[in-house]
Each structure stands twice: as C-alpha cells, then as structure tokens.
C-alpha cells in the first residue's frame with residue numbers, strides 16, 4: 544500500500560520560509576504578513592490523483608495533479624510565475640518539480656510518524672515545514 548497523505552493538516556513549525564520567499568522575489572510587506580501565517584492543508588489522494596488546498600487568513604492556494612502528468616501551474620496569489628510542473632513518487636515521498644524562470648524550484652512531501660513534512664526549494668533556499676493532523 545502506498546502512503547496516504549489524505550487529511551487535514553495544520554502547520555506547527557517552519558524553518559527558512561523567509562529565505563524561500565526572498566528567492567521567489569516576494570516583497571517585504573508581503574513577507575512580513577506571510578511569515579506569521581499558520582496555513583492549513585487539506586489533501587485528497589485517490590489513486591494517482593491529488594488535490595492540495597492550502598488555506599491561510601491572508602492568501603490561499605489550490606493545486607490538483609496526477610502523478611507523472613505535467614501541467615501548467617499558475618502560482619496564483621503566490622509569486623504568479625507560470626511553471627511546467629510534474630509530481631512523481633520517490634519511494635514514499637511525493638516529489639514536485641516546477642520548471643520555469645526559477646532554478647531548482649519544487650517541493651517534497653513525506654510523512655514521519657503522525658507528522659507531514661514539506662520541503663520547499665527555490666534556487667539555493669530550502670524551507671522545511673512540519674504539519675500535524677487537525
């Protein structure tokens with residue numbers, strides 16, 4: 544059985560979100576608000592189909608995809624840069640590559656114990672976040 548990421552997850556800690564946002568060119572005022580947020584993720588996983596809704600008091604973001612199928616991602620409400628995005632399995636990790644103007648952009652999700660991990664990468668920056676089930 545593959546891992547099941549489905550559920551509602553609340554952010555409990557975040558490291559270097561500031562560096563990640565700087566790499567994406569997010570302005571000072573937006574970063575100041577964004578770094579205080581405690582987003583919630585609702586993940587739905589059915590076979591190879593996923594949806595991830597990230598909600599916060601300030602901005603929210605929704606993405607859906609099928610494993611191995613490239614799609615155009617708009618990053619609406621985030622940095623707005625369009626990417627060619629593909630998500631694949633690396634053993635039990637969900638690995639997303641976002642090809643576009645920014646080098647080394649993407650994210651990885653995995654579960655350890657009852658915690659959901661998210662590593663966000665852009666250029667030289669890595670942000671690590673931990674979520675717990677709501």
Ligand code: ECB
Pocket residue numbers: 564567569573577580582584595597598599601602603604605606620621622650661
């Ligand atoms: C959507 C909640 C965070 C809102 C932050 C608001 C403003 C900051 C603007 C740009 C910063 C760039 C990205 C925001 C970081 C997190 C939101 C989406 C993270 C992500 O890629 O989640 C993936 C994996 O779960 C699914 O979209």
